[in-house]
Amino acid sequence: xxxxxxIGNPNTxxxxxxNNLTGSYEYVGNWSGVTVEKKVGVFKNGEDQLIDLPGxxxxxxxxxxxxxxxxxxxxxxxxxxxxxxxxxxxxRNLHLTLQLMEYGAPVIIGLNMLDVAKNRGIQIDIGKxxxxxxxxxxxxxxxxxxxxxxxxxxVTGDFVGMGKTNLVYYGKAIEDGILRLANMLDGxxxxxxxxxxxxxxxxxxxxxDYLVKYVAIEEIESLILSVADSHFQLSGDKQTLEQVIYRxxxxxxxxxxxxxxxxxxxKKVPLTxxxxxxxxxxxxxxPIFLLMMYFMFMLTFDWLGFPLSDALDAFxxxxxxxxxxxxLAAAGSSQFINDLxxxxxxxxxxxxxxxxxxxxxxxxxxxxxxxxxxxxxxxLVMDRLMEAVGLNGKAFxxxxxxxxxxxxxxxxxxxxxxxxxxLMTILLTPLMSCSARLPVYAxxxxxxxxxxxxxxxxxxxxxxxxxxxxxxxxxxxxxLKGETSLFVxxxxxxxxxxxRALWRSTWDKGKGFVKKAGTFIFAGSVLIWLLAxxxxxxxNISMDDSYLAALGGIFAPLFAPIGFGxxxxxxxxxxxxxxxxxxxxxxxxxxxxxxxxxxxxxxAVHYTPLAAYSFMVxxxxxxxxxxxxxxxxxxxxxxxxxAFSIGYALLIAYxxxxxxxxxxxxxxxx
Amino acid sequence: xxxxxxxxxxxxxxxxxxxxKFVRRRLLDLGIAEGSEVCVKCILPFGGPVMIxxxxxCIGIRRKEALRIEVERA
Numbered sequence: 107x108x109x110x111x112x113i114g115n116p117n118t119x120x121x122x123x124x125n126n127l128t129g130s131y132e133y134v135g136n137w138s139g140v141t142v143e144k145k146v147g148v149f150k151n152g153e154d155q156l157i158d159l160p161g162x163x164x165x166x167x168x169x170x171x172x173x174x175x176x177x178x179x180x181x182x183x184x185x186x187x188x189x190x191x192x193x194x195x196x197x198r199n200l201h202l203t204l205q206l207m208e209y210g211a212p213v214i215i216g217l218n219m220l221d222v223a224k225n226r227g228i229q230i231d232i233g234k235x236x237x238x239x240x241x242x243x244x245x246x247x248x249x250x251x252x253x254x255x256x257x258x259x260x261v262t263g264d265f266v267g268m269g270k271t272n273l274v275y276y277g278k279a280i281e282d283g284i285l286r287l288a289n290m291l292d293g294x295x296x297x298x299x300x301x302x303x304x305x306x307x308x309x310x311x312x313x314x315d316y317l318v319k320y321v322a323i324e325e326i327e328s329l330i331l332s333v334a335d336s337h338f339q340l341s342g343d344k345q346t347l348e349q350v351i352y353r354x355x356x357x358x359x360x361x362x363x364x365x366x367x368x369x370x371x372x373k374k375v376p377l378t379x380x381x382x383x384x385x386x387x388x389x390x391x392x393p394i395f396l397l398m399m400y401f402m403f404m405l406t407f408d409w410l411g412f413p414l415s416d417a418l419d420a421f422x423x424x425x426x427x428x429x430x431x432x433x434l435a436a437a438g439s440s441q442f443i444n445d446l447x448x449x450x451x452x453x454x455x456x457x458x459x460x461x462x463x464x465x466x467x468x469x470x471x472x473x474x475x476x477x478x479x480x481x482x483x484x485x486l487v488m489d490r491l492m493e494a495v496g497l498n499g500k501a502f503x504x505x506x507x508x509x510x511x512x513x514x515x516x517x518x519x520x521x522x523x524x525x526x527x528x529l530m531t532i533l534l535t536p537l538m539s540c541s542a543r544l545p546v547y548a549x550x551x552x553x554x555x556x557x558x559x560x561x562x563x564x565x566x567x568x569x570x571x572x573x574x575x576x577x578x579x580x581x582x583x584x585x586l587k588g589e590t591s592l593f594v595x596x597x598x599x600x601x602x603x604x605x606r607a608l609w610r611s612t613w614d615k616g617k618g619f620v621k622k623a624g625t626f627i628f629a630g631s632v633l634i635w636l637l638a639x640x641x642x643x644x645x646n647i648s649m650d651d652s653y654l655a656a657l658g659g660i661f662a663p664l665f666a667p668i669g670f671g672x673x674x675x676x677x678x679x680x681x682x683x684x685x686x687x688x689x690x691x692x693x694x695x696x697x698x699x700x701x702x703x704x705x706x707x708x709x710a711v712h713y714t715p716l717a718a719y720s721f722m723v724x725x726x727x728x729x730x731x732x733x734x735x736x737x738x739x740x741x742x743x744x745x746x747x748x749a750f751s752i753g754y755a756l757l758i759a760y761x762x763x764x765x766x767x768x769x770x771x772x773x774x775x776x
Numbered sequence: 777x778x779x780x781x782x783x784x785x786x787x788x789x790x791x792x793x794x795x796x797k798f799v800r801r802r803l804l805d806l807g808i809a810e811g812s813e814v815c816v817k818c819i820l821p822f823g824g825p826v827m828i829x830x831x832x833x834c835i836g837i838r839r840k841e842a843l844r845i846e847v848e849r850a
Contacts, residue, residue: 163805168798194832198807226832352804379817382834388821486836490824493838499825523798593825594802594841597834 108154109183110261113175113206114190115199116161117598119218119248122607123190124158126251127258150255154262157184163198165205166310170528171520176305176312179209180297187213188261190248193223193230196367200359201352203239204274208301212266215243216257222599227370235366241269249604271300274358276351279340280307283333290321290329307333307347378479378599385480391487400564402471408560411464415548415702418463422456423701442646446635449698454631454691458623460702461545461687466616468541472510473611477603481506485595495575496582498522498593501531505574508538509567510615512734515540516741526586532741533581533751534574536730539567541619542686546725549690553706554715562719566726573727573758622685630681630688635695649696668724668763669717682725684732689725716775720767727759779826779843781816787847788813794844799837806835813850 112127114120128147145158159178160171167173178184187206191199206213215236223230236243244260246253260266275281284303291299295317305313307330317326334347345353385394405411430452434444475481481503489499500522508515512535519531539547547563555562637654641647649655650673657680658673665671665679678692699705713721729752730738739748781787789812792800803809808830817827817834825836 168801195807197831198805201805201807378834379829382817382827386818386820386827388819391820482836486825486827487820489836489838490820490822499836592796592798593836593838594799594806595836596806597827597836599834 108185108262109157110149110154110186110188111157111159111178111184112188112190113159113202114161115163115192115195115202117596118161118190118192118195118199120161120190121158123216123218123246123248123254124156125607125610126248126254128156149258149262151258151262156188162202164202165305166308167312169521169523173312174520176310180312180316185212186261186266187211188216188257189213190216190218190246193217193220194226194228196223196228196230196363197356197359200362201355204355204358205301205305207239207241207269207271207273208298208304210268210271210298210301212268213241214257214261214266215239215241216246216248216253217243218246218248220245221247225376228367229369230367232366235362238362238365239269239273241267249601249607271298274354276304276354277337277341279333279337280304280347280350282336283307283329286329286333290325291317294320304351306330308351309348376599381600382483382597386483386486391483395484395487402468403564403567404560406464406467406471406560411467412548412559414463414467415460419460419702422452422460426456427452445639446632450631450635450639450695451628453694453699454634454688455623455628457690457694457702457705458545458627458687459620461548461690462616462620464544464548465541465619466612468544469510469615470608470612472507473608473615474603475506477601477608477611479598479600482595482597486597489593489595491575492578493591493593495578496586496591497527497530497578498524498591500593500595501527504531504535505538505571508535508540510541511618512536512538512540512730513737514615516734516737519741524592526582527591529742529747530578530581530586532738533747533754534578536734536738536751536755537570537574537577537727539570539726540686542731543725545687545690547722549693549702549706550709550713550718550722552702553709554713554718566722569723569762570726573762577754577758619687622687626685627688627691630684631691631695634677634681634688634692638695649698654696667768668760669720669767670713670724672712674712675721679724679728682731683729686725686731716767716770720763720770723766724759724763727755727762729755729759777843778814778816778828778845778847779839779841781847781849783816783818786813786815786850788850789845790848791846794846795841796844799841803835803837806833807831808835814847 112120112124124145124147128149147156147158148154149156159175162172162175165176165179167176189203189206191203203215217230217232217235220230232243232245242260244253244257246257248254284300287303287306288299295302302313302317306317306326314326330347337347337350338344384390427448431448434447475484484506485499485502488502492499492501501519504515504518507518515535515538516532519528519535522528522531547566551559551562634654637657638649638652639645641652642656643651654677655673658675658677661676662671662673665676674693674696677696678689681692682689694705697705697708699708709718735748735752738751739745742748778787778789789808789810792803792810795803808814812830815829817829819826819839823839825838826842827834827836
């Protein structure tokens with residue numbers, strides 16, 4: 107078995123290629139750096155592994171996301187590299203390739219987007235490119251999968267060359283410096299010295315930290331200084347080593363490109379630019395974005411999602427429940443088992459499954475935004491607003507992903523380069539209303555706001571964003587002062603989304619929800635049902651005497667001022683920490699109803715519309731769920747910030763619900 | 777200055793050293809440096825970012841950074 111690492115610039119079709127080579131269900135996106143985690147797939151030969159690395163322009167990292175790649179080269183074992191290049195941006199892509207060749211591992215190049223290059227009048231002679239670099243170059247179309255089988259065969263085959271490790275001559279000063287580092291390390295390091303030295307001279311802090319383990323830091327620093335000094339002495343130019351290295355590489359690349367590519371002028375305005383003239387238009391940009399959001403919510407909640415969920419509800423509470431009842435009767439099970447299955451599991455799990463259509467529609471739209479390339483435009487359009495609150499436009503992308511699920515949203519914050527902005531984005535993304543909160547809204551709007559379903563739900567999503575922006579401003583003025591905010595974003599060309607990639611991406615995001623219903627919610631439902639079934643006085647008692655009622659009752663008075671001081675509400679809020687959608691399962695069990703429609707009928711007795719809205723606002727903000735909390739801890743590495751993310755959310759949720767409920771009552775609402 | 781160009785205008789970058797270190801590095805990663813030809817594609821309102829095109833790729837940077845990049849109108 108071999109480990110093969112897939113590496114390339116952002117937006118070169120790397121993730122699509124990964125999917126096509128491994129045939130696995132993988133996440134495909136289009137905004138800069140969608141691959142936030144190390145992902146491993148198995149080649150179709152069933153043996154070798156392909157490791158998907160985040161997209162990088164160079165091995166000298168700026169963001170934490172890019173640091174993942176440098177760390178990989180420093181610390182992880184692998185046998186070969188598969189380098190994917192964007193043929194339409196050959197020059198910039200080759201900067202990375204040259205660094206890979208300096209590393210000296212066997213490498214194969216997959217040349218993607220030859221069609222885009224051709225449209226721009228660029229013709230590439232693959233044979234000559236391969237000859238200039240000294241490695242095999244194979245054309246592929248990553249999106250459609252054309253050429254992928256041949257590429258897989260090449261890269262898993264026995265003969266993969268190293269390429270030319272010293273394609274670039276960096277001048278006497280730097281070349282001498284490389285030798286001096288080799289002497290200092292004296293064979294103690296297994297990694298290629300030339301590569302280490304060049305990365306060090308370029309200012310790669312990861313490589314420096316690595317070398318400090320072998321050589322004293324003073325020696326390393328004096329080496330860098332003396333190389334810079336001797337470069338100045340020898341050549342008389344004042345450029346920094348980083349600039350010199352970049353320039354030398356560029357010169358070599360110019361030669362390679364001149365030998366292997368030819369270009370005709372093509373005056374045609376690409377479609378992408380025409381689309382961009384509209385969607386990033388001065389006046390239309392933000393309205394278009396809001397209109398698209400509105401359209402997405404109407405489809406999810408009103409036009410399409412609602413009838414589908416209704417139909418599923420009817421199916422689950424009708425034929426499915428009847429079938430299971432009959433099966434239980436035929437098996438002659440006890441009353442206890444009957445109650446557990448029908449009132450506990452079916453009510454709990456079924457209550458959550460009903461929302462699968464709406465959640466999939468939402469995920470479909472998020473995937474569509476990512477895959478088409480629009481997401482990066484959203485970041486551009488929103489940057490001015492985000493800058494005003496101390497963030498940058500890129501922070502909007504984790505937040506948008508957070509609408510689907512907060513966990514990947516928080517992980518996506520890794521692409522934000524400045525630590526302060528990254529931390530703020532992590533802390534604020536949980537305020538984005540994730541899809542697990544959606545069932546709660548759907549239930550309540552169905553019971554109380556039937557006329558304005560989508561608008562009421564949209565108001566909650568907007569509220570989450572507004573609260574996040576206000577808090578961002580507050581945090582950046584108080585807790586997280588200093589450090590300027592920066593923003594450079596690549597806007598990849600629009601691509602026609604492909605049905606297969608879209609479906610994969612939607613399914614990949616949505617399957618977690620279905621899986622959770624079968625595991626977490628299932629177990630939770632059993633537990634909640636048992637707690638509601640038994641009490642201090644024994645089993646099978648009135649629910650008001652159950653353990654659950656006693657537990658909820660302790661906290662109920664706290665929630666009275668915000669409109670829902672019942673033990674039922676506080677009990678469901680507890681389970682909501684485990685997973686937001688289990689609020690619904692808990693309510694289904696507590697209120698002892700067979701389907702969503704009758705639960706909505708019951709809600710009308712226990713809540714007023716104002717209390718219902720206050721409850722929804724509280725659910726929106728009150729706490730990141732367990733999985734999100736764990737992710738915040740993992741990403742920040744700080745118990746303090748994790749505790750803070752829970753604490754501030756509880757406080758804000760309580761204050762806002764209080765303002766809404768008490769304020770609403772003052773205005774005579776109920 | 778790049779930030780002074782109007783939408784649709786083209787220029788050649790003369791001096792980029794006034795821009796923030798990070799912005800400079802990222803632009804360099806994208807292959808944009810002194811000598812590169814750029815075209816301003818659009819300018820977002822309220823002092824928002826500018827979208828520029830260079831060698832067939834589009835990039836967004838903030839107006840205040842664009843104002844620190846010297847260009848020669850083409």
